[in-house]
Amino acid sequence: MKLAIVTAYPPSKVTLTEYGYYLVKHFRLQPEVDELILITDHTSEEKDLNFEEGGCKITVAESWDFNSYTNIFRINRTLNRTKPDAILFNLQFLKFGDKKVPAALGLLLPFICKVKKIPCISLLHNILEKVDLENAGFTKNKVLQRIYGFIGTSLTRFVLASDVVAVTIHKYVGILEHKYKAKNVIQIPHGAFETPPEPNYALPEGPKQVMAFGKFGTYKKVEVMIEAVEKIRERTQEDIEIVIAGTDSPNTPGYLADVAKRYAHVKQLRFTGYVAEEDVPVIFGDSAVCVFPYTSTTGSSGVLHQAGSYGKAVVLPNLGDLATLVEDEGYKGEFFEAEDSASLADAIEHIIIDDANRILLSKANYRAACSLPMSTITQMYMDCFKAIQQKTADFSMLDVERYMEKDGVKA
Structure with a gap:
C-alpha cells in the first residue's frame, strides 16, 4: 500500500506536529505499507526522519503553508502526482490556519478525496461542538460565535464525507452520530507516543x-x-x-x-x-x-x-x-x-x-x-483501511472495539 498522511511535521510549529511524527514513525513499520507519502507544510529546516529502526520508503511532499489560501489546490496537485492508495488526515479545526478562510478550505480536503475515490480516514482531534470558540482564539463576539458554529457544522459535514472519521474520545462518537446522523464515526484512542523502559521515579538533585x-x-x-x-x-x-x-x-x-x-x-x-x-x-x-x-x-x-x-x-x-x-x-x-x-x-x-x-x-x-502504544493504534487504522478497500459494511467497527477491550480500554 502507498499511504499518504496529511499532517504538520517536525520542525513545523503548527498544531499536531508531535502526533504527526509518531504516526509516521509507526506507520512506516506496518508490513502492509510499502511507501509513506508525507504531505506536510513547508519548513525552513529539513524534516526529522532519522528513525533508528528500518521501515518503508518515505517520500516527503511539502505541499502547504499555515494560513495559505491555496493549500487545497496544492495538496490536490500532490495527490494527483503521487497517486496514493489511501490517505489519512491528522486534523483539528485550526490545522491549516488561524484565519477563517484558509482553515475552512483545508477541511474540504476529505470531501475532495471522496470525490477522487481515494480511501480516506480523517482523524479528528476535536469537534466544534466541544470547542470554546473564545478560549480557542476564534472570537469573543457572541454573534460571530453563532456564525462560526454554523460554518463549523457545515465543515464537519465535509469531514464526515471521509470513509471513516476517527475520534479519540468515545463521547464524540455519540455527538456526531446524533447531530449529523453519521454512520462512519469510530473511536480510536490517542495512544502513547513512546513506551520507554519503566523509570525508577527518582527525581534529579536540585529544585x-x-x-x-x-x-x-x-x-x-x-x-x-x-x-x-x-x-x-x-x-x-x-x-x-x-x-x-x-x-x-x-x-x-x-x-x-x-x-x-x-x-x-x-x-x-x-x-x-x-x-x-x-x-x-x-x-x-x-x-x-x-x-x-x-x-x-x-x-x-x-x-x-x-x-x-x-x-x-x-x-x-x-x-x-x-x-x-x-x-x-x-x-x-x-x-x-x-x-x-x-x-x-x-x-x-x-x-x-x-x-x-x-x-x-x-x-x-x-x-x-x-x-495503548502507537504500534497498536496504527494497526487499528490499517484494519480500517483494509475494511474500506474490501467494502466491509461496518468498516471493522467490532475489530476496533476488540482491540480496545484487549488493551484494557473502555469501548
Whole structure:
C-alpha cells in the first residue's frame, strides 16, 4: 500500500506536529505499507526522519503553508502526482490556519478525496461542538460565535464525507452520530507516543521542577501556574523551579514574551522555547510534576500521553473532556478548578511534598500509557483501511472495539 498522511511535521510549529511524527514513525513499520507519502507544510529546516529502526520508503511532499489560501489546490496537485492508495488526515479545526478562510478550505480536503475515490480516514482531534470558540482564539463576539458554529457544522459535514472519521474520545462518537446522523464515526484512542523502559521515579538533585508543556496563549494559560507556585513558596520551604516548555500558539504570537516580562520578578522561572523531539525525554524526565493549566479543552491531550510514557504525575483541570479521557484510559492525577490559582496550588503541593503520592500517580500513568502504544493504534487504522478497500459494511467497527477491550480500554 502507498499511504499518504496529511499532517504538520517536525520542525513545523503548527498544531499536531508531535502526533504527526509518531504516526509516521509507526506507520512506516506496518508490513502492509510499502511507501509513506508525507504531505506536510513547508519548513525552513529539513524534516526529522532519522528513525533508528528500518521501515518503508518515505517520500516527503511539502505541499502547504499555515494560513495559505491555496493549500487545497496544492495538496490536490500532490495527490494527483503521487497517486496514493489511501490517505489519512491528522486534523483539528485550526490545522491549516488561524484565519477563517484558509482553515475552512483545508477541511474540504476529505470531501475532495471522496470525490477522487481515494480511501480516506480523517482523524479528528476535536469537534466544534466541544470547542470554546473564545478560549480557542476564534472570537469573543457572541454573534460571530453563532456564525462560526454554523460554518463549523457545515465543515464537519465535509469531514464526515471521509470513509471513516476517527475520534479519540468515545463521547464524540455519540455527538456526531446524533447531530449529523453519521454512520462512519469510530473511536480510536490517542495512544502513547513512546513506551520507554519503566523509570525508577527518582527525581534529579536540585529544585523540584513544576513543568507545563505545549503551545500556549489560547486555552493554555501559564499565569495561573506561576501564581500557584508562588503561593506554595509562601507557605512551604520547598525549592521549586517553574518550567514553561514550548512556544506560543499560532493564534497568540508574543504571548510567552509578554508573560516573561510581566513575571520577571519571579525567581526560578524558566522558558525553554521550542523543544526538539530529542530533548522531550529530558524535559519530562527532570520534572517532578506536569501541570495542565488549561481554561478549556479541545479534545484528547497528547501531553497527557507523553507524561504517562515518561512516568510523571500530573495535575489536571476538572474539565469535562479531559476528565472523561482520564477515566476512560486509566490515567491518574490531582485535579483543580480551572483558572483558580489557590486550587492549583493545593493540587501541586499534594504531589511535590508527598513523594509516595507522586510515585503512585506516576506508576499509574506509566501503566496507562503502555497499555495503548502507537504500534497498536496504527494497526487499528490499517484494519480500517483494509475494511474500506474490501467494502466491509461496518468498516471493522467490532475489530476496533476488540482491540480496545484487549488493551484494557473502555469501548
